[in-house]
Amino acid sequence: MDHPIVGILHPGSMGAAVAACATVNATSVLWCPAGRSPATAARAKQHGLESVPELGELLDRADIVISLCPPAVAEDLAAEVGSHGFGGWFVEANAIAPERTKQIEDLLYPGAKAVIDGGVVGSPPVDGKTATLYLSGRAAATGRIEALFSGTAVRTRVLGTAVGQASALKLSYTSFQKASRILAALAIGVAREHGVDQELLDIAAKRAGSYLAEPEYIAKTAARAWRWGPELKEAADVLAAAGLPPEMLHAAATTLARWDDVKDDSELTLTDALNRLAQP
Known part of the structure; x- marks a missing residue:
């Protein structure tokens, strides 16, 4: 499987950009427009993804399926994939808790060849930007995903063989990175209310590091x-x-x-x- 067929579920801004990187080493990257918005369709077309009318066709043709969807529907989407009898490699790359990722593995394996835990850190890999796809799971399976993104703007790093490790890392980082932005909004908001927002920014500018480091x-x-x-x-x-x-x-x-x-x-x-x- 040097040049696999890949399916992406569902190509949002990050998913479409990741899928576009996969086209470098894939025969084709498929997506299903059923139920998706015109904006999603335009994004998929822009990134060179091949449209197929039904999810079943995508799953029948794809060797590897990558799930990048809103976290709330990750299990529902995996269950739909499972109901079609998907027998390839499934990359669960959503920002969900490790326990949920393990539940999805239980749902799809052993029908699927393997469930690979994935976590994307960084911006969508477009316009010179890169993202890192952290992976965990069976070594042979994670190796296939490494090969898929070799030489692309999606860097891969394998954390170990336990499903859940990549999810844990993603949410560990998210807990700081996203919450810190909310705290910044609150700090600047209250400073602005009292007319001292520029002074607050001046104080912050003197410290360039991150407490996470x-x-x-x-x-x-x-x-x-x-x-x-x-x-x-x-x-x-x-x-x-x-x-x-x-x-x-x-x-x-x-x-x-x-x-x-x-x-x-x-x-x-x-x-x-x-x-x-x-x-x-």
């Missing part, structure tokens, strides 16, 4: 939780007064409370802090 800071955060929690509750009140949602900061204060018993503990390690966070 500095895990050693977690223990310091834990040791300061006793005073940071009340501070965040005050900040939540300010958000509410500005008409902004305060729930995220209330939740953060509640999270910090799990570290209340390590007040100013300079000997606290990262492992200790994470253990206390997981098992209060």
